[in-house]
Amino acid sequence: MNKKTVITGIGIVSPIGIGHKEFWKNLVSGNSGIAPMESLDLSRYHCKKGAEVKNLKPEEFLGQKGLRYLNKGTKFLASSVKLALDDAKLSIDDEVANQTGILIGSSLGNFSQTTDYFHDIVRENPSELSPMQSYDVALNSSINYASVIYKIKGFARTISSGFTSGIDAIGNAHKLIQNGKANIIIAGGFEQISFDLYMIFLLRKMLAGSNPTDREISMPFDKRRNGFIMSEGSYVFIMEDLEFALSRGAGIYGEISGFATIFAGNKMFHTGKRVEKARAAMEKCLNDANLSLHDVNLINANGNSGDLSDLIEAKAIGELFEKRGKEIPVCAVKSVVGECYGASGAMQTAAAVLSIHNSLIPPTINYEEKDPECDVNITNEKQLRDINTALVNSFDYSGNNSCLVLKKYE
Numbered sequence: 001m002n003k004k005t006v007i008t009g010i011g012i013v014s015p016i017g018i019g020h021k022e023f024w025k026n027l028v029s030g031n032s033g034i035a036p037m038e039s040l041d042l043s044r045y046h047c048k049k050g051a052e053v054k055n056l057k058p059e060e061f062l063g064q065k066g067l068r069y070l071n072k073g074t075k076f077l078a079s080s081v082k083l084a085l086d087d088a089k090l091s092i093d094d095e096v097a098n099q100t101g102i103l104i105g106s107s108l109g110n111f112s113q114t115t116d117y118f119h120d121i122v123r124e125n126p127s128e129l130s131p132m133q134s135y136d137v138a139l140n141s142s143i144n145y146a147s148v149i150y151k152i153k154g155f156a157r158t159i160s161s162g163f164t165s166g167i168d169a170i171g172n173a174h175k176l177i178q179n180g181k182a183n184i185i186i187a188g189g190f191e192q193i194s195f196d197l198y199m200i201f202l203l204r205k206m207l208a209g210s211n212p213t214d215r216e217i218s219m220p221f222d223k224r225r226n227g228f229i230m231s232e233g234s235y236v237f238i239m240e241d242l243e244f245a246l247s248r249g250a251g252i253y254g255e256i257s258g259f260a261t262i263f264a265g266n267k268m269f270h271t272g273k274r275v276e277k278a279r280a281a282m283e284k285c286l287n288d289a290n291l292s293l294h295d296v297n298l299i300n301a302n303g304n305s306g307d308l309s310d311l312i313e314a315k316a317i318g319e320l321f322e323k324r325g326k327e328i329p330v331c332a333v334k335s336v337v338g339e340c341y342g343a344s345g346a347m348q349t350a351a352a353v354l355s356i357h358n359s360l361i362p363p364t365i366n367y368e369e370k371d372p373e374c375d376v377n378i379t380n381e382k383q384l385r386d387i388n389t390a391l392v393n394s395f396d397y398s399g400n401n402s403c404l405v406l407k408k409y410e
Contacts, residue, residue, distance in 0.1 A: 008240050011235075090248075106342045306397075314373070
């Protein structure tokens with residue numbers, strides 16, 4: 001079988017808007033969601049910025065019952081699923097429920113709730129703990145909650161593969177639909193900001209401004225880049241077999257036509273080896289979609305303002321596309337929305353499919369000083385452009401390299 005996979009609904013809970021319309025409006029306007037963080041007390045630390053979700057009212061999507069037992073990541077995910085279902089005009093009745101699965105990526109998920117729970121066990125008498133304190137601590141608890149409240153009976157799966165988790169979930173969902181294993185899959189990624197994650201990234205000096213003399217700003221591919229800004233949110237899609245979508249008269253945003261993932265093997269490999277693996281992932285993805293290098297109109301880059309990670313990606317693009325590597329528009333949305341780790345690939349997918357749907361490329365903000373070693377065509381201003389094919393790159397620090405190809409539906 002070689003069925004076609006299309007996107008019929010988009011659900012977004014993000015630092016720049018709730019719902020895909022508000023997200024897109026702020027993204028193309030370059031309205032950054034990065035600001036001093038309000039949810040954490042960072043008075044003792046010099047890195048203070050993040051991209052936090054604000055103005056979400058989960059009770060509008062989920063009702064009041066049981067909300068107090070949910071962590072914010074679960075609220076993000078469940079709210080975004082409701083937004084996607086409404087956008088796709090998809091009602092999950094008994095017949096549809098058995099044909100529908102949910103496949104969500106998250107690198108760190110409910111990590112903070114897990115650590116808090118075990119801290120309470122050690123600190124307090126375990127017999128005095130409420131059973132509900134363990135309700136939302138497992139990595140898959142958010143996905144299970146969403147599958148129950150929306151009556152999804154096909155399957156409920158969590159993918160955790162580092163920073164590429166979200167795009168891996170979407171890619172695997174595409175393969176299941178392509179091979180006739182499901183008609184509908186809700187796929188994407190979610191993450192949440194917490195103090196323990198902040199400390200992990202800070203101590204590893206991965207955050208912008210980790211060194212007090214550096215600027216705390218997200219500036220992908222810019223010569224001044226010095227690390228990423230933390231982000232949170234949830235980005236999910238209603239993905240359907242084309243024939244099924246057409247049979248119910250669904251609107252279509254675009255088609256997923258290719259997916260590939262390659263593990264570099266060791267994050268300590270020299271730069272040349274990691275460039276080779278990133279290049280191979282892009283090439284393998286285009287081959288999976290039966291496309292040539294000349295078919296690509298847009299690259300939605302992993303670019304997260306990391307000194308080495310941006311360099312690796314830029315060199316991989318240059319080596320694969322050669323002269324066209326300096327011509328193809330490269331967009332880095334993390335300049336506006338930040339690095340959402342396991343959800344970033346899903347976030348980039350949302351931006352790419354909306355670019356195709358609206359014939360518009362968002363700006364990469366804060367790109368001011370060109371790095372000669374990152375010789376790619378950065379879109380520092382929004383561009384009106386007809387886009388038939390977009391390549392989405394999601395690479396992480398541990399050697400995961402995953403790519404997705406999106407096409408205009410015709």
